Amino acid sequence: MGAGGRSGIVYSPSTARTSGHAPPGDWSDDRMAAYVIERVIRSILVLLGVVVVAYMLVLLTGDPAATIAGPDASPEDVARVRRDLGYDQPVPIQMVRYLGRILQGDFGRSSTYRQAAFPLIVERLPATLALTGAAMLINLAIALPLGIYSAVKRGGAVDWIGTVLVFAGQSMPVFWMGIMLILLFSLTLQLLPASGYGWKNVIMPAFVLGIHGAAYQTRLLRSAMLEVLGQDYLRTARAKGLLEQAVIIRHGLRNALIPVITASGVQFAVLMGGAVIVETVFAWPGVGSLAVSAINNRDVALVVSATFVFAVFILIANLIVDLSYGLVDPRVRLS
Numbered sequence: 243m244g245a246g247g248r249s250g251i252v253y254s255p256s257t258a259r260t261s262g263h264a265p266p267g268d269w270s271d272d273r274m275a276a277y278v279i280e281r282v283i284r285s286i287l288v289l290l291g292v293v294v295v296a297y298m299l300v301l302l303t304g305d306p307a308a309t310i311a312g313p314d315a316s317p318e319d320v321a322r323v324r325r326d327l328g329y330d331q332p333v334p335i336q337m338v339r340y341l342g343r344i345l346q347g348d349f350g351r352s353s354t355y356r357q358a359a360f361p362l363i364v365e366r367l368p369a370t371l372a373l374t375g376a377a378m379l380i381n382l383a384i385a386l387p388l389g390i391y392s393a394v395k396r397g398g399a400v401d402w403i404g405t406v407l408v409f410a411g412q413s414m415p416v417f418w419m420g421i422m423l424i425l426l427f428s429l430t431l432q433l434l435p436a437s438g439y440g441w442k443n444v445i446m447p448a449f450v451l452g453i454h455g456a457a458y459q460t461r462l463l464r465s466a467m468l469e470v471l472g473q474d475y476l477r478t479a480r481a482k483g484l485l486e487q488a489v490i491i492r493h494g495l496r497n498a499l500i501p502v503i504t505a506s507g508v509q510f511a512v513l514m515g516g517a518v519i520v521e522t523v524f525a526w527p528g529v530g531s532l533a534v535s536a537i538n539n540r541d542v543a544l545v546v547s548a549t550f551v552f553a554v555f556i557l558i559a560n561l562i563v564d565l566s567y568g569l570v571d572p573r574v575r576l577s
Contacts, residue, residue: 278561285557289550290341296549297340300542301333309540310353327353340546349550350543354536359543363529363551369439370528371555373451373521374513376444380452381459381509385502388456389463393471394490404460411457416516420450420523437525447524451516455509462505466498473497507563511556 300306307324308315315323324330328339343350349360392404423446428436435443470476471494479489518530525531529548536544 281561281564285561288557289553292549292553293341293344293546294337296546297337297542298333300537300540300545301329301336304540305329306353306540306542344546344550349547352536352541352544354539354541354544359541359547362532362544363547366527366529366532367551369526370514370517370521370530373444373447373517373526373528374510376448377451377455377513377517378506378510380448381455381513382506384453384456385459385463389460389502390467390490390495392460392464393467396468401464404464408457408461411453414454416450416454417519417523419454420447420520423450424524439527443524443526447520447526450520450523451513454516455513459502459505459509463498463502466501467494470494470498503563503566507560510559514552514556 305320305324307327307329308320310327311320311323321330328336331339340350349358351357352359352362355362388400388404388407392401395401424436427434427446434446436446437443471490476489476494517526517528518533520526521528521530522534529551533545533548535541536548
């Protein structure tokens with residue numbers, strides 16, 4: 243079984259002894275530091291690329307100067323705003339100047355809020371992280387038991403129900419599911435608030451995000467468990483007299499978790515991206531709803547800042563996923 247297709251991490255139970263490469267659990271401090279430094283350098287290059295793409299997309303979707311000047315502004319006023327903000331310069335020159343400011347920690351001022359853009363994003367970040375974290379917990383709380391049980395009781399009632407839930411969860415758009423939950427639990431039953439910030443307010447948006455990701459995780463874990471359950475070492479474990487629960491959890495699940503861990507990093511990225519839509523539907527005061535407003539207002543600094551923050555957390559999640567492989571399976575090593 244492969245390591246989930248991720249670059250830089252491969253299985254090598256035999257060559258780890260002959261090539262001098264130790265598994266992550268036995269990495270020296272120097273090897274670990276070198277690997278992390280290499281990933282950080284790559285991540286910086288990725289972040290610069292993200293900034294360039296985000297900046298260019300905002301410019302290509304409309305004239306920020308016209309949006310800032312307002313619908314009633316004269317052509318002279320728009321030209322003055324464009325000149326004052328530097329949008330009259332060629333795009334490559336604008337991009338170089340903006341990247342230079344970012345390297346100094348200056349993401350610019352929000353044209354909507356008339357203040358530094360990055361602190362606005364940082365202020366909203368805890369709400370988005372709380373929503374994403376709650377959604378990830380719901381995701382795993384559904385996917386792990388349902389995926390394991392569906393594989394162990396293949397063809398049973400739980401397996402069929404899980405299959406239906408998987409297809410339903412992946413088929414329903416998150417915005418439609420959010421609206422349906424608001425109509426049911428807020429307007430009809432009046433059990434949960436439709437918007438706002440608090441522990442009650444996070445239940446519905448976190449469930450919408452979590453159930454959508456749980457569908458994919460359940461199917462993935464079920465497939466991995468079915469592959470593992472037919473291996474010889476599980477039959478050997480049963481022959482030694484181990485309890486069936488110990489065989490499934492200690493031996494089967496641990497070897498099936500590699501693709502699930504890989505998918506968890508991807509799911510975190512999906513949840514961060516999905517938070518943009520869900521936060522708008524539930525009026526959750528996070529980075530996503532702020533980013534939507536910034537896009538509508540052609541707020542370049544705010545859009546770039548929000549995109550940059552999303553990219554940072556996605557890269558950190560991927561690094562954590564890569565480093566966690568060795569904790570789950572000692573056959574994984576650094577290539």
